[in-house]
Amino acid sequence: MATRRDGTKIYYRLAGPDVAALYALLRDVAGTRSAQAVDRGELQRWLAAGEVVAVDVRRPRSTPQAISAVPSPSPRPAARPAR
Incomplete structure (x- = not known):
């Protein structure tokens, strides 16, 4: 992830489309599971x-x-x- 500051705003950018796909897959899988505090x-x-x-x-x-x-x-x- 890369960041860029513009005044009071910070813009985030993923390293590439493969990272975005990994994030989306993790989000989807995690969404089908119940959370467990340990x-x-x-x-x-x-x-x-x-x-x-x-x-x-x-x-x-x-x-x-x-x-x-x-x-x-x-x-x-x-x-x-x-x-």
Whole structure:
């Protein structure tokens, strides 16, 4: 994402059409699921077990130390959606 400031307005631009498509797909999938609140410990257990992937979209300077200390899961090939 790129930003441009014009006075008091900030304009945001996605990196490309593939990012827009990814966002739209994530939004659509998330819209079909019910939200579930979890505490930090539960989230960390799920991350450690490889059961979930957390996508933190905040800027690095606003990421709390406790969350940024959670180890990243080992990279896995992305699953391809069924056609």
